[in-house]
Amino acid sequence: MMNRRQFLCTSAAAAAMFARVPSAFAATYDLLIRGGRVIDPSVGLDATRDVAIAGGKIAAVEANITGDAAETIDARGKIVAPGLIDIHTHAGRSKEGPALLVQDGVTGWVDAGSGGADNMDAVAAVARGAPQIGRCLINIARTGVAPGGELHDFDGQHAA
DSSP states (O other): OOOHHHHHHHHHHHHHHHHTSOOSSOOEEEEEEEEEEEEEGGGTEEEEEEEEEETTEEEEEESSOOSEEEEEEEOTTSEEOOOEEEEEEOGGGSTHHHHHHHHTTEEEEEEEEEEOTTTHHHHHHHHHTSSSEEEEEEOSSTTTTOTTSGGGOTTOTTOO
16 A cells, blocks of 8 residues: 555656656646746755746746747746745735735735734734735734834823
């Protein structure tokens, strides 16, 4: 009986072997990113490569990909990397926050305390409506790190 790891390794090896077989037909991709500096620490890659995307997934990463694409991006002189994860942001403060992170290549984020017991529902709603994965940490302060909250009140006027 083959365990899961053996199955995955065997499947990956077979896929790699057949991927090298020349085809009579040139592949067609949705997007082809050409000539960028591809950095992927998960596989130790830091080199100039083309990246082909089909069906919303990476189909190939090679030095010179042949084939057609609905859209081609010239990435020479640019970095091509997997989506970034920002583990300390305050994107949950407004619905524009997550969209701004996407522009910086952030595909996952953690709001580190913008919301407290009084406003956590609003911060969580921003995360649920975000174009990428967002998670929220609740702050010890009732209003989170909002200006004017009890953490900013050194005179104790907001004491319960």
